[in-house]
Amino acid sequence: MTPKNYDCAAGCPVEATLDLIDGKWKGVILYHLCDGTMRFNQLRKALAGITQRMLTKQLRELEECGLIVRKVYAQVPPKVEYTLSAEGDSLRPVITALATWGQARLARVNADNAAVSAAAVERDAAEGADPYALHAA
């Protein structure tokens, strides 16, 4: 996964982790796999919006990283299950941390856009920048 060669001073363990769960879907895939084994189409539905191509690709990368295990059942129609590997399982606390914070963040953003403005104000106070809305797209 696009290995980095620059040395990040005291080492970048954060970078090491982020490199594995980058991509537009890896993190979410892992998140879903935390709930247990899932089949290809099951994941596809869970990640509504992802294309087959990408799902396959991300899954393969996750597999190469040793984070998930791909189990193919020799039968027709095909059946493939994806599960967290031991390594992937050890990632649970990280995923959880990501999820927990994300939930709080989402709640904050949805419930109170004023808070965002407040942040902008705080910034203005420091430098006198112009107050433009945050990615309120």
Next chain:
Amino acid sequence: MTPKNYDCAAGCPVEATLDLIDGKWKGVILYHLCDGTMRFNQLRKALAGITQRMLTKQLRELEECGLIVRKVYAQVPPKVEYTLSAEGDSLRPVITALATWGQARLARVNADNAAVSAAAVERDAAEGADPYALHAA
């Protein structure tokens, strides 16, 4: 940034968080800011390899997200300090989780490539794929 519009089934708090720390450097920048306030060039050195352009850009995005605060001192030569905002500070546990796991991961990969092979074997046992080394670059 790059807001997502698809709905990820039961909601994707993980995605929400990851969106904020995506980019090739955001996570690491945040990581370094966990150690305290830093100036532009200080960060530049810490992230050896990043270009001015990118550092500026990532910093601006982080600022717009409300994760960091940019403080400009009206003096010459210029002096700009970046610090975690309250919001950014709340992200500490996440960054820590990322760092902690990353350290273990790095140790695992460096100390024992055999372990990686083992994972490949485990995978092979399930489907009969070819055993190629992991990004052992």
Next chain:
DNA sequence: CTGTATCCCGGATGATACTG
């Protein structure tokens, strides 16, 4: 059902030069 194979585009990232 679970993938592959192609084609293609836009944005993310880099290199370099210039500036208040």
Next chain:
DNA sequence: CAGTATCATCCGGGATACAG
């Protein structure tokens, strides 16, 4: 010191069609 401006590039990711 801390940026901006510009140009060039790479590749992540989407659309679509086909396959075992």
